[in-house]
Amino acid sequence: MICDICGKNPATVHLTEIIDDQMNELHLCEECAHKKSAQMEQQFGLSDLLAGLAGFEKQKDEKEGIALKCPNCGMTFKDFKKIGRLGCGECYAAFRSFLGPLLKRIHGSNLHCGKAPGSRIAKLTRRKIEPGETRAAPGQDTVAELRIRLQKAVEAEAYEEAARLRDRIKELERTAHQEGKKE
């Protein structure tokens, strides 16, 4: 097979693109593949993709985003946009206002409902509450868990249960907020 671009060298790299359900195959030689991948990276780096996904507007970035900096690892929001990777776990809190919508775009949800580290339950009760963070007393449901149950209740049209869960969430969030103020 001969390279689709230069038409000279044998094609060793096979590229499949799916655009709007249309599949295109490109057969390239090594040299043309390098050029093509450099071109593609320029056009479409991961950081651009992530930035695009979050629907970042340039102006909004300049006003709010650029000033953000993670107090733990020193990564700035500008760094994150450039690299497409966060600096540490604390960056999630530091860039919260941008990451919430971004996670939702990527995953279709921004609420975890899987496993939690076992050892963390005990530690959480001793940790200072961060602004905006909610938590439950030991042995009780977390707000995150309640939200999932709420979502499921709504889907199942179990509105009485949903209303009960909604009130419980509100109550928990209020307590957490007050405790946060006290500390």
Add this chain to the structure above:
Amino acid sequence: MRLNDLLTHTSEWLKGTGPHSDIVISSRLRLARNIDKQPFPHWSSKKQSKSTLEACREAAGKSDLIRKMTIFVLEDLDTVDKQFLVERHLMSYEHAQKTNSKAVIVDEDEVVSVMINEEDHIRAQVMQSGFNLPEAWNVINKVDDALAKELNYAFSPEWGYLTACPTNAGTGMRGSVMLHLPALVMTRQINQVLAAIAKLSFTTRGLYGEGTQATGNFFQISNQVSLGQSETDIIQNINNLIRQIIEQESQCRETLMNSNRGMLEDKISRSFGILKSAHIITSQETTELLSLVRLGCDLGIIKDINRRHVNELFLLIQPAHLQKIENKKLTSQERDIKRAELIRSKLSK
């Protein structure tokens, strides 16, 4: 266990056993985990990377489950050794590139491997032969619990496990199933299947993970979404999709056998013939021919070799494996000769 000990036995996932092992090569789960407050590997200083490695090593040493596994520090390995581990799917290609304070922990059966300082501090994976994600979950869950006992993970109740790339946040879990789909490729139905998979927010990759092209009719299908679904839901979703693909491949195989048996037998037997008689052969050509031979075994067209031996050959014919067997560095041309030799000897038995 030394690295060379791996050469003498077959990886668990290549055994050709387990549910639907005629179509499903292996099932794999991986979890991404990070240490709380510690900068992610790409953002760490040399000193910080070293302390991550030490913390993970210490945690592994305290767990009864992980202690008996072997840790390979990548700085101690040469290029061939690292490639050897990549070929065995025990670590990623990316992990083998830069070596600062990177390591991989491997168990003797090659079911569990834990990469340290890859894109995240910890990337644990479990491989099972055949279509068996639930068993992979049982194992990886235990490995994860063991490490979580000793390490304080970066975790938020709202967003789950926090990872270097937000595409992995939440469960930090990626499930992948490696499928062998020669009949769908032959009947040109594969493109429709792949387009449908992409629509359902799953990804398809080649034999060696991210960025690799599907050769030898092998396709690796994985979930993209890791947040908002529980681990069991993710596994369930993958299972539902894979079951449908298995069904389609089976039907295609049956149709080919009923309507085109002569053509199929000819194709398969010719491939077997080339492998048994070639004196110079590239790994790409071998993979493509072996794929047809594997199909021949599954359909009962080839009877004198079993699936396990074909699976083994897929592994042994790769560059680092050939060099490990010969115990010296080989050029690409030398490898093509040695590869043909090895295949002839294995298939003439």
